[in-house]
Amino acid sequence: MLSGFLLAVDIGNTTLECGLYDEDRLVTTWRLSSRTDRTPDECWQSIVFFCRQADVDPSVLSAMALASVVPDQTRSFLKMAQSRFDRTPLVISIETCPFLEVRYTEPQQIGADRLCNAYAGYHHYGGPLIVVDFGTAVTLDVVDKDGAYLGGVILPGPRAAAQILHSRTARLPQVSLKFPDTIIGVSSDHAIRTGITWGIVDMVDSLIDRISAELTGKPKVIATGGIVEAFASRSRNFQRIHADLVLEGVRLLFIRTRGER
Numbered sequence: 001m002l003s004g005f006l007l008a009v010d011i012g013n014t015t016l017e018c019g020l021y022d023e024d025r026l027v028t029t030w031r032l033s034s035r036t037d038r039t040p041d042e043c044w045q046s047i048v049f050f051c052r053q054a055d056v057d058p059s060v061l062s063a064m065a066l067a068s069v070v071p072d073q074t075r076s077f078l079k080m081a082q083s084r085f086d087r088t089p090l091v092i093s094i095e096t097c098p099f100l101e102v103r104y105t106e107p108q109q110i111g112a113d114r115l116c117n118a119y120a121g122y123h124h125y126g127g128p129l130i131v132v133d134f135g136t137a138v139t140l141d142v143v144d145k146d147g148a149y150l151g152g153v154i155l156p157g158p159r160a161a162a163q164i165l166h167s168r169t170a171r172l173p174q175v176s177l178k179f180p181d182t183i184i185g186v187s188s189d190h191a192i193r194t195g196i197t198w199g200i201v202d203m204v205d206s207l208i209d210r211i212s213a214e215l216t217g218k219p220k221v222i223a224t225g226g227i228v229e230a231f232a233s234r235s236r237n238f239q240r241i242h243a244d245l246v247l248e249g250v251r252l253l254f255i256r257t258r259g260e261r
Contacts, residue, residue: 004062007047008250009077010113011068013136014159015226018047019247020056028054029244031226036072040080047080064089065254067112067246090254092116097253101148110149114141116249118149121222123252124242128215131245132204134225134232136160140207145217153207158227161196179230201234208237 006021016034020027030050038046051058064081066089068074074091081089092112094102100119104110117131122143129143136159141152156164158177166174175192183198185191212219223232224245232238242248 005056005060006251006254007061007064008247008254009064009066009068010116010246010250011066011070011073011077012113012226013069015135016073017226017244017247018050019244019251020051020054020061021251024251026244026247027056029247034070034073036070038073038076040076040083043076043080044084061085063087063254063258065092065250066090067092067116067250069111069113090257092250092253097257099256101146103148103150111139113246114139114152115149116246116253117141117224118143118249120245120249120252121242122147124248125220125222125240128217128219130208130211130219130221132208132221132223132225132232132238133246134158134223134228138200138204138225140204140211142211142215142219144215153211155200155203155207158196158200158231161200162192165192165196177227177230179234197231198234201231204231205235205237208235 008019008021010017012034014034016032017029019029032046048058066077090096092115094107094110117133118141121129121131127143127145127147131141133139136157138155138157139152142150144150162175165172173189175189177197179197180190180193183194185194208221220239221237223238223241224243228241228243232241
């Protein structure tokens with residue numbers, strides 16, 4: 001068994017989430033913005049602060065594994081881990097987890113977060129499976145009944161869509177992501193919010209239907225991601241919300257890769 005706590009890290013384009021695991025128990029999580037200029041010392045200071053907030057002595061941290069789509073932050077966390085833990089953490093990728101069966105034509109292009117979602121989703125729920133992650137991008141990842149990663153779909157997330165409309169037009173306002181009470185927009189703000197919020201819900205539902213038609217057997221559909229609660233609750237397809245699925249995938253892949261049982 002792993003001696004001490006595992007620090008699991010999910011570095012996304014917008015947010016960075018850390019989780020502390022005591023074996024298979026997720027003790028606490030915290031989120032930070034994904035600043036690309038965060039130094040190794042600042043990474044460590046953040047970890048120390050949140051450990052103490054959770055009444056955990058930082059000295060019990062004995063290992064680290066991370067899934068990252070932000071190379072600059074990956075390097076900062078690697079340097080921090082090497083100086084504080086005196087060991088190299090596991091960086092999740094298709095190269096470091098060669099046991100994963102992936103049918104993507106270019107496996108190296110798959111984001112580590114998507115690998116983690118697929119692996120943890122299949123571990124907990126079996127297949128066939130669709131995992132929908134609501135973040136900077138909305139991703140739909142598909143696993144067959146035998147656990148093979150088949151691929152998926154990527155579309156702009158709500159924050160990205162709102163920013164694009166605002167920045168690429170002369171008069172459209174920046175809007176919140178609050179779901180409107182009615183579909184027909186009676187102002188530009190209202191119309192944009194309808195298009196982004198309900199538009200994404202309906203796109204995801206339609207894509208789930210289309211993906212399901214290409215699979216053998218009815219898939220389980222799991223939702224995750226930083227803004228999952230607002231969107232998944234309005235979909236007609238989700239059987240389960242698993243908010244920290246990427247972190248769970250980091251933990252499971254760390255155990256499998258390092259041979260821990």
